[in-house]
Amino acid sequence: MRVSLDTRDFAKYPFLKESQQFMLQNHESVDTFLRSGPGKVALKYAVERIRRALSPAGHTGEGEDPSLPSDNLGIRLEVSSYALSRILVSCAKDRALIDRLTRFEAERAFGFLEYEEEGKRGYIARQVGFTLEKSALSVSRYVEVTAGMREERWRLVNREIHEGQVILESLEAEELLKEQIRVTLHSQLPLDVPSALCSDLVPYVIRVQEAFQQRMIEDYGEVDESCFPPCMQALVSALSGGMNITHSGRFALTAFLHNIGMDSTQIVELYCRAPDFDVGKTQYQVEHISGRGGAGTEYTAPSCAAMRTLGLCTKADGACGKVNHPLNLYRNRKRGAGAPIQKKKEP
Ligand code: SF4
Structure with a gap:
């Protein structure tokens, strides 16, 4: 089924290929973009995005600003801050930071997905590799998605399986969709960022590392x-x-x-x-x-x-x-x- 996405969807789901294509319309290299005025602003947004990922509210989506940009520039900044935040955590080479960011992105995207009509929801779910057949997932897919979930109820031995399919309640399917977004985004990181680009970004990487260390101290x-x-x-x-x-x-x-x-x-x-x-x-x-x-x-x-x-x-x-x-x-x-x-x- 064909689904039409509007530009606000790019800001909501910056990981979609359509969102990345939207960003590439200008045919600019990352270096040129970062040297431009909007590039510098986008870097500040990226640091801010990671800070939100580190805040306790960031994990639950409570800290999310419900007003999404509707103008093209705002949407470009939102999508580019997503891409740049991934570059910054990749340069920081810290698995815990990557983990926090991907959890945040999954929570954030899922917060929007909950309000989408079924066709669009299904389309976005498929883009991250989540295809539900009649409220069930194949055993192999199920094992893959739940690998990082610790609760007993997710263990395969505690599930109802019918003809190679794990049966899911609708709320469970929602939880697994969110987890699938996280797993997909996590599997893409760290990015292989050229060392010259990481060197240019050192001041921003340091800001991110300091914010993380501060968060740890506040947490503990x-x-x-x-x-x-x-x-x-x-x-x-x-x-x-x-x-x-x-x-x-x-x-x-x-x-x-x-x-x-x-x-x-x-x-x-x-x-x-x-x-x-x-x-x-x-x-x-x-x-x-x-x-x-x-x-x-x-x-x-x-x-x-x-x-x-x-x-x-x-x-x-x-x-x-x-x-x-x-x-x-x-x-x-x-x-x-x-x-x-x-x-x-x-x-
Ligand atoms: S926290 Fe407890 S269970 Fe975990 S490694 Fe340490 S001793 Fe073992």
Whole structure:
């Protein structure tokens, strides 16, 4: 079925090929565009777009401005800010940042999709690879879309399957459509941006990285060692006890401490407790993991699944529950939920 899109749809769904074609009408190269007046404005919009993706409201769509531009220039800025935000997070080389941006874009697009008539909804869903046959998805497609969904109800063993198709309630189909948008956008990142272009964009990339670090500090507040997840507590205890920890253990702990807002000096001080402490080497490693050295890649602490693979998950106090990331457990504990189990006092 033919569906007609209007220019406002390009602003709502900037990932559509039609939106990209609309942007290419001027036949400008990215460099020429970025040097132009509208290009500079679009870069500011792109930084702002990433800031919105980082804000807590950004994930729920609550922060979305319901007034979309209706003039051609406004729409061009909206679509180009989408494209440029992808370039900026690709230059930042930070998976957590890419994750935040793609979640935000999926929420944003889905917020608009909910109000579209069926024909247009179906068309846009198909563009991101989501085709529902009679409220069911083929098993292989289902497994692909739900790979990042942790709730028990999404596990294949808990689903009704009929002739190779997973049956879905209509609200579930909606959730999966949003997830499919996220998965599709995530699979396209990072972009292979020429290093010369990334160099030109350094001031904007730094703004984005600073905004992300600030967000992390706001999310996690003051560092509180008593709220550390058991795996990280075990690594700190090993250091304090004068034991050497493995390379992957160091990586996990350093990335975790950096992610919760500890500065490089404090992290290096913690490593002073290690028997093989070498200040220069430690400083180099910490700077590297926190993105201030080498290729500028900022790392995020490994997920629980990765920690298990590395043999670093301890689950010692049994209080981890269903968290899938040590950072989530730390945040929950800081907010008072999932507090560590208090040991009974000796009589
Ligand atoms: S379940 Fe996750 S948070 Fe808990 S100890 Fe294992 S890796 Fe750490």
